[in-house]
Amino acid sequence: MQEVALKGFGEVVKTVTLRIRRYDPESGEPPKYVEYKVPVQMGMTVLDGILYVKEHLDHTVSARYSCRMGICGSCGMIINGRERLACQTQILELGKDLVKIDPMGNYGTVKDLVPDLTKLFRNHESVKPYVIRDEEEPKGEYLQTPEQRESYAMFTDCIMCGLCLSACPTNATDELYLGPQALAQAFRYISDNRDLGLNERLNVLDSKHGVWRCHFSGACSDVCPKGVDPALGIQLLRQLLTSNVFVKFEQKGAPKGPDRKSVTGVS
């Protein structure tokens, strides 16, 4: 087995300028760009760069972050004009000596690179993103074949980073639009064979700012860091709604497996 190529890790390769959009609501000044020179090592992500600035150059730079492994969805921002997760973007791979960092668009900016995601959460909540069934305490597991799982699984990968809303041109004007994230989640639950809640979600989805405000610009799927492809979810949801105009769509609900006592020994 050969040695793994970690060459260059731990050494400074070059210096890159981060041009960060700064905005401090308390100063009363409009946003402005400030440049910071950051020594970049192999493997250094834009988030590492921002943290370097924060710890060594200017303590007051603010950004949202947590997991630094691209799963919590905190660190969405616009890097060199495109929506990306800061912690998943290698500075060196950008191939530029100047990295321009903006907060996500179509949200308010709280401070510097921190967007106000209230809208995203509100929209997500409005599509009832949970399994809707009548029974409170089902007695067994719901059966779901790997194929049935695959029919919605890709949409469960959404980390709620909100990048798609920043890239979506409809969101650029229509702040009441549900947005690709929420719509994809609606589709995720509707197409989950355990769910029976289509009808409860219809009036939100089929509203003036629901699923029909997507014009399939595909930008959401393009920037999604998790390959969720919300655009696909939206179009399939739309197919469901159009056919629902002619023939009422029925959800059957997953069959139940053996009851809990026999599965778990506990009732």
Place this chain on the structure above:
Amino acid sequence: MAIYLVEIFDYDLVIVGSGLAGLRAAIEAAKVGKGKLRIAIIAKNQLMRPHSISAEGGSAAVLYMDEGDSFDLHAYDTIKGSDYLADQDAVEFFVRQCPVDILELEHWGIPWARREDGRIAQRPFGGHSYPRATFAADRTGFYEVHTLYDTMLKYGNIDKFHEQFVYDFLIDNNTFRGVLAFDIPTGEIRIFKARAAIIATGGLGRLYGYTTYSHLVTGDGLAIALRRGLRMKDLEFVQFHPTGLVPSGILITEGVRGDGGILRNAKGERFMEKYAPSKKDLAPRDIISRSMMTEILEGRGYKGPDGLDYLLLDFSPIGDEKIKEKLSQVREIGIHYVGLDPLKSPLPVRPSAHYTMGGIDITTTGYTGVTGLWAAGEAGCISIHGSNRLGSNSTSECVVFGKQAGGDSAKWLLSNDKQVNLSEGDRAYAENFIADAYKDKGDNDPYDIKRELWKTMDRDAYVFRNEKDLTEGLKIVRGLIERSGKITIAEKGNVYNQNLIASLEMKNLVELAEVVIYGALQRKESRGSHFRTDFPKRDDDNYLKHTIIQKVGGELKLSYKPVTLTKWKPEARVY
């Protein structure tokens, strides 16, 4: 700066932390409360982004008794894994609850991996003698958090507060009265007056620089509890996950080895055959971590950046299709962070700080002993993990005991209507605390102190420990505590002041570091994750007991608590 709006909320139950434990507790409390309780859930990041989201591998549960698994087997694995420091009654309770809660998650829509017949699939995991890690690709924790978060949205009477930094609890006369926090986006101080609270703030992983933890896991809840005189149990046991990715420390799940991955040293040997002949790469984490460090220290590792020497995790036995299907996230991580695709190349790994076995001393219902205060998840220590947690037991623990804490506190709240009151003094205290935190008290930089702490912990309280290192480390940490009182906050604004947060977190960390090292110094034996090179043997005669540390008048007070043994007698631990 300087204007501190104080807003006062009035709740029955406040849940601090929105990890698996916190979310599960909130749902259970809402269910048990049947709309009669006013519940708030608050966390310092947005509620759907707790650290639990990083959990990858799986959640343990006995689902297929008909196929050979059993509660006793799970309990035995857990207890043996814990090096017999687990409280066995708690473990027995735990293993029986796991399947119930795993199925509950299933009903709420989690995309568990499935078998062909539509039933839930499971994968093998380290230290378990049966493949019982219920999983969903390699993002189990992520799916669990989102399923719970989504399900929580169903309950109208849970108020959700994102980005509230909790800096203290109001506790007097052993009674809980409220939570002090500030709203990060506005800087506004908020007092959550409440009759009860659940601490679910997670572990203390960011004591270490090289760690699998999120940046935000700074043990705040533990530190506050410590300051407020609660009992800290077994904090010296910190788990090191064998496969942290060099150089960032990001986790490469144990599921890789569960699915067939192999650890190799620089000679290409599968060295785990030597250390754990039967379980090999699926031995418990403490054993693998030690074996890896032995290999590295004996010169059979590769030279890594910044002294992070590493070994290799070989993916080739797994097969491309399986990697793509079950380990997609690991693959993504490999490509993103070291530019290596596991389909083609092994990944560089090294033991990385991963889990806090200890925590606030609680009962199986999460009760802390302070009236109105419960704890759950990694912040609590019921002692089912003892001195070493088995992989996949902790996410299960969070849902199982999160549910217990939520249910128990809700029942307690319904059955008594004792009210709590705030006084003017509380308000002044809340304000002064923050006013004081803003003040410059010296020229130390919080980030410098944190970096120094990381260096110390990574060196002195890592996998192998000894008297000399620990004493030295304790001295440094005490110096850091001293310095942490004399810092400058560069940023003075109210809005999203991460500088202020960093300084508060740093203070919490150094105080916990002292407890961890102090506890490690006092435990003169090797057990589970705590390995003393100067006392390399387990010592059941003197140390088969839990370390309890309390802070009394600024001093650490050490005491012990017996371990509950039921069916399983301590025996030698070979795998």
Place this chain on the structure above:
Amino acid sequence: MTIENKKGWISWFNPFKYGTDRWMYSLHRLTGIALGLYLIAHVWETSNILNGPITWNKIMVDLDYPFGQHFGPLILSLILIAAAYHALNGIRLTIVENGLMLPRPYRPEYPYKAKSTRGLNDVLKIVLGILMIITAAIGIIYIYTGVIV
């Protein structure tokens, strides 16, 4: 105290950095608006037929000559191109926006490339794109030469 950071309609003109669908969206919208305005003008313009040949001719000449002699055919050609684009892309949108010719949910594989904007959707784009060029070419040749190919 958050500050608004909406990209606004100006972002229709910034489809850079994203995929082809984002371009096509911008064009579809812009051509839609242009065609709509044209049609309103066209309805008014043609209504002058009621006013007899003198007015009609005056209108025709006015529309042709304000900016040089080839303005009329030029505008007509542009409208034709816009119409060809909007119509054929409209066909594509009618198909894909109703979930036809799109992949079924799949397992994303790193490096993630969304399949909804590729695959058959791309085939549609190419086929309709070719059709669009042909249509526009036929139209323009006719407008300029009177020859119907």
Place this chain on the structure above:
Amino acid sequence: MKESQIMLIQYLTGVLILVLGALHFLAISALAPTKDKVLYHYGTTGVHNLTNGTLYYYNVKKIYTSLAWGSVFELLLTFLVFHIFNGFRIILSEQFPGGRSEKIITYAMLIAALVVFVWGTRTIVLMLYGGGV
């Protein structure tokens, strides 16, 4: 009406416009009931010749006075008016979202659509019944 139904019509009218639009194109070219089927005639100076070609007043009139073409135009107009003003409604209500503004937009578009529709219909009908000079 539900948004899904409106949009269904939007798609449908789109497709119909394409068909009728193609006919419309043919009306002034290949199928024009006139001898001269050329759109623009250019004189020696390169200037549009207004005494010939399909855009020549009497040629256009001939197309309008045919009942078949008149119906095609009327249908096309109907679909187009719906398609366009619904399109404008979408664009505008995305630009100015909100209950009140959307109501205003919807009604404004409705009125505008009616005006255009009536105006276009007037031309077609009057021409059919011997309008023009």
